[in-house]
Amino acid sequence: MNVALWTVAALLAVVFLAAGGAKLAQPKAKLAASPNMAWTEDFSPGMLKTIGALEVLAAVGLILPAALDIVPILVPLAAVGLVLLMVGAATTHAKRNESRAIVTNVVLIILAGVVAWGRFGPYPFS
Template sequence: MDLTLWIAAGLLATVALVGGISKAVIPKAKLGAQHGGEWTRDATPGFIKTLGLLELLAAFGLILPAATDIAPVMVPVTAACWIALMVGAMITHGRLGQYGFVLVNSVYLAIALLITWGRFGPWSFGS
């Protein structure tokens, strides 16, 4: 199960890294023109960049604390924060009728739940 949790964290970190880079680097107009980016119409550029920064921090927080053995408890904390971010994403996409994105976000949420449960519970880094 430890390997499964590492793979799940790596997968989620990759998703967070790609999403974070795109939100931090790609201009709002270009994001809004892409399918799934319609939510940016009502968002300020600062809000979009902040979400990107949070996703970048999540990408690092899901891997680096455990890999360096510096505050490994931050891995499940980061996964729990990712759950909150995915709930917001699901609500946002649901309001726009983008149920495919709601489904994708629910998969990411489930992976984050697995990491949170596993790393706070029976497969924590301290045990």
């Protein structure tokens, strides 16, 4: 199970590092022009940068603390942070009637929830 949790955490880290990095690197207008990013119109540029920073921090928090064996409790905390972030994302998409995006959010919530459950519960880092 340890390998499965590492794999899921790594997958989440790649996804959120890419998504957060894009939000940090690109201006709001360029993000809004992307087909799946119309929701960005509902947020200020500062809020988009904050969301991007949270995603990047969570991605780092899923891997580095355990890999470096420095405060590994941060791994499940990062996973919980992603669950909360994705609940907010799903809420935003629900208000905009973007059902396809909600499905993606639910999948990410489940994956992050599995990491949080596993690392807080039966498979913590020793």
